[in-house]
Amino acid sequence: MQFYYSYQPVIDFFLLSLGFAYSQQIALRAGVFSIGTAAFAALGGYLVAILVTRTEMPIWLVIPAGAGIGAFGGYILSIPLARLRGAFVAIATLAFVKVIIALLLYFEDFTGGGSGDQQHPARHEHMVIGADGSAGHLHQLVGRAVHPGADFFGPGAG
Known part of the structure; x- marks a missing residue:
């Protein structure tokens, strides 16, 4: 998990670029x-x-x-x-x-x-709500979706 946190800006940029690429592909497929x-x-x-x-x-x-x-x-x-x-x-x-x-x-x-x-803004506790009702950040929610058994919302998270 340390690897993910150390490269989080790169991963975020990659995911944003991927979203823009898919949105451009939709327009190109329409001609x-x-x-x-x-x-x-x-x-x-x-x-x-x-x-x-x-x-x-x-x-x-x-x-x-x-x-x-x-x-x-x-x-x-x-x-x-x-x-x-x-x-x-x-x-x-x-x-x-x-x-x-x-x-x-x-x-x-x-x-x-x-x-x-x-x-x-001050840290919004309602930005991402986990399945158990606890709050966290978006990367923690994505991490939970990929690894459901991991405790990303536990003590010291975020």
Whole structure:
């Protein structure tokens, strides 16, 4: 388990990259080359970070809202893109990414700008709830899913 904790940032980055790769594959399988995935992830990620840090809402209520705002952004973008084909779709989605980045950087007071939201919340005990009702972190929940017999939520965990 020490190996996992020492390489946790690398593993987290790998899993995020894997998720982005699968989301890009879905668009490619539909025959569309879209670069808008980064903008949809940024919309959802910033919404989740702002709501969790400023309102202290439970993260399990906020994550579906982040996915919803990303899906809503995709729906809004799909209306004008429905008439485009080929490379023009890629160019338009790249422009959408640039607009979202510019907005997130411009509204620095609200989003934190390029450094992100620096208001780290106090440790939320409701972020991840184990099967036995005890709280922990996401990597502990994933570890429990992989190794059900291990006690990741025991003394000294998290």
